[in-house]
Amino acid sequence: MLQINCPHCGPRDEAEFTYRGDATVTRPGPDAGIEAWDDYLHLRDNPRGWTVEWWLHSAGCRAVLKVRRHTATHEIDAVATAGERLGADRA
Amino acid sequence: MAGYSGLRIFSEGLRGNSGWRPAWRKPEPKREYDVIVVGGGGHGLATAFYLAEVHGITNVAVLEKGPIGLGNTGRNTTIVRSNYLLPQNHHFYEHSLKLWEGLEQSLNYNVMMSQRGVINVFHNDAQRNAAIRRGNAMRLAGIDAVLLDGAGVKAMCPLLDISNGRFPVMGGLLQPRGGTARHDAVAWGFAHAADARGVDILEHCEVTGMIVEGGAIRGVRTTRGEIRAPKVGLAVAGSTSLLTEMAGFRVPIESHLLQAFVSEGLKPMIDCVVTFGAGHFYISQSDKGGLVFGGGLDGYPSYGQRGTLREAEHVYAAGVSMIPALGRLRGLRSWAGIMDMSPDGSPFICRTPVRGLYMTAGWCYGGFKATPGSGWCHAWTIARDEPHALNAAFTLDRFREGRMIDERGNGPFHWMH
Numbered sequence: 001m002l003q004i005n006c007p008h009c010g011p012r013d014e015a016e017f018t019y020r021g022d023a024t025v026t027r028p029g030p031d032a033g034i035e036a037w038d039d040y041l042h043l044r045d046n047p048r049g050w051t052v053e054w055w056l057h058s059a060g061c062r063a064v065l066k067v068r069r070h071t072a073t074h075e076i077d078a079v080a081t082a083g084e085r086l087g088a089d090r091a
Numbered sequence: 092m093a094g095y096s097g098l099r100i101f102s103e104g105l106r107g108n109s110g111w112r113p114a115w116r117k118p119e120p121k122r123e124y125d126v127i128v129v130g131g132g133g134h135g136l137a138t139a140f141y142l143a144e145v146h147g148i149t150n151v152a153v154l155e156k157g158p159i160g161l162g163n164t165g166r167n168t169t170i171v172r173s174n175y176l177l178p179q180n181h182h183f184y185e186h187s188l189k190l191w192e193g194l195e196q197s198l199n200y201n202v203m204m205s206q207r208g209v210i211n212v213f214h215n216d217a218q219r220n221a222a223i224r225r226g227n228a229m230r231l232a233g234i235d236a237v238l239l240d241g242a243g244v245k246a247m248c249p250l251l252d253i254s255n256g257r258f259p260v261m262g263g264l265l266q267p268r269g270g271t272a273r274h275d276a277v278a279w280g281f282a283h284a285a286d287a288r289g290v291d292i293l294e295h296c297e298v299t300g301m302i303v304e305g306g307a308i309r310g311v312r313t314t315r316g317e318i319r320a321p322k323v324g325l326a327v328a329g330s331t332s333l334l335t336e337m338a339g340f341r342v343p344i345e346s347h348l349l350q351a352f353v354s355e356g357l358k359p360m361i362d363c364v365v366t367f368g369a370g371h372f373y374i375s376q377s378d379k380g381g382l383v384f385g386g387g388l389d390g391y392p393s394y395g396q397r398g399t400l401r402e403a404e405h406v407y408a409a410g411v412s413m414i415p416a417l418g419r420l421r422g423l424r425s426w427a428g429i430m431d432m433s434p435d436g437s438p439f440i441c442r443t444p445v446r447g448l449y450m451t452a453g454w455c456y457g458g459f460k461a462t463p464g465s466g467w468c469h470a471w472t473i474a475r476d477e478p479h480a481l482n483a484a485f486t487l488d489r490f491r492e493g494r495m496i497d498e499r500g501n502g503p504f505h506w507m508h
């Protein structure tokens with residue numbers, strides 16, 4: 001079970017959250033072209049290691065959070081609201 | 092190596108079973124092959140078998156980082172079916188099902204193929220209409236499909252609670268030729284048959300790098316040394332992204348967890364495969380008596396091969412809703428595999444941006460039933476450097492071209508298929 005430390009609600013169980021996708025890709029502008037949109041919508045680094053993801057606190061404050069998580073150990077080392085920067089940068 | 096037969100079992104029985112030999116060799120790697128297949132699960136071993144059997148290419152190595160068949164091949168719920176709506180999918184899966192039907196004769200190995208029927212239960216008008224549409228699409232393609240009413244479902248599976256107050260069962264879509272097969276035996280059978288045709292199965296041989304020169308594959312670096320080949324096929328399920336990164340390109344795949352469960356051994360109580368329509372749940376009973384069941388993804392990317400209790404709780408709850416008798420069930424084991432989820436829920440059997448490098452991937456959680464078809468089409472694509480009509484749609488660039496094969500209409504969200 002994951003425990004995510006929501007900046008608004010404190011540490012909460014995984015059951016309150018919904019995974020909302022890869023936060024390492026950036027939505028391109030409407031005229032960015034097919035390659036940029038293909039990259040954003042479909043292609044993924046899919047690393048075995050640290051990555052940044054969107055998680056919706058769907059059964060809590062309803063905020064979309066940015067979470068840095070390890071995809072093999074499931075360890076979470078930083079959580080921020082969508083607009084904030086995460087702590088110590090691993091990238 | 093002498094084949095397996097009833098007569099052989101009888102004669103070995105008379106000789107103290109002293110004549111049996113290992114089902115495949117443990118060769119040392121050669122420096123060079125015509126084709127390297129990375130991944131010694133069902134799909135990789137099937138690729139090697141069909142390369143040898145159909146295309147006469149026998150100078151082939153299958154590379155596996157551990158012992159064969161211990162990845163997703165040994166971590167699934169063993170269901171075999173071809174009840175898909177979209178033509179690209181149902182033609183491919185029907186070809187695969189036909190290969191399953193003759194597989195034991197082709198491999199000279201008992202994979203315990205059991206066409207016991209697969210029922211998808213529905214609970215309301217909209218689901219019934221979708222089932223009728225899918226059934227008609229299948230029948231137009233020459234695939235068997237039967238619409239059952241509630242009584243028909245009850246007759247096939249008496250323990251189902253068809254008068255459930257919240258989710259009454261209106262009926263079901265039955266594919267009589269669907270069923271189950273013994274997953275381990277599928278890996279062993281393909282290994283045995285490929286080995287007998289000259290394929291080298293190299294266990295404990297992990298790929299650590301890809302040798303790419305001038306945009307073309309030249310071989311792989313492994314924990315057992317460098318092995319060269321002009322053609323390399325990837326059949327590594329959830330680890331596809333890790334290998335394509337070594338080759339220098341990204342793929343439209345996220346790796347997710349899927350759990351499966353087995354109960355203590357019971358007397359026969361479910362003699363078909365049943366899927367619930369009001370939650371993600373599917374169940375059958377193994378020949379040992381254990382109930383084998385599973386549900387949806389855990390919901391976030393992982394390479395962990397272990398599931399969480401949240402999804403386990405959901406699976407058990409859905410099971411008890413559908414079959415209340417399961418309320419007294421004791422779970423025996425659960426495990427998780429790493430699924431290579433694609434953005435439309437459909438697979439890739441194709442060439443890649445690197446010349447001579449091919450892949451069968453993106454199997455989401457439908458890989459087991461595809462095993463022979465995937466190997467057959469992958470072998471064709473490798474041997475001829477072009478796809479067969481059956482896998483021509485399963486390309487990596489179909490998303491960029493707007494040709495998604497989205498069976499469930501969920502949109503480009505890897506974890507929702």
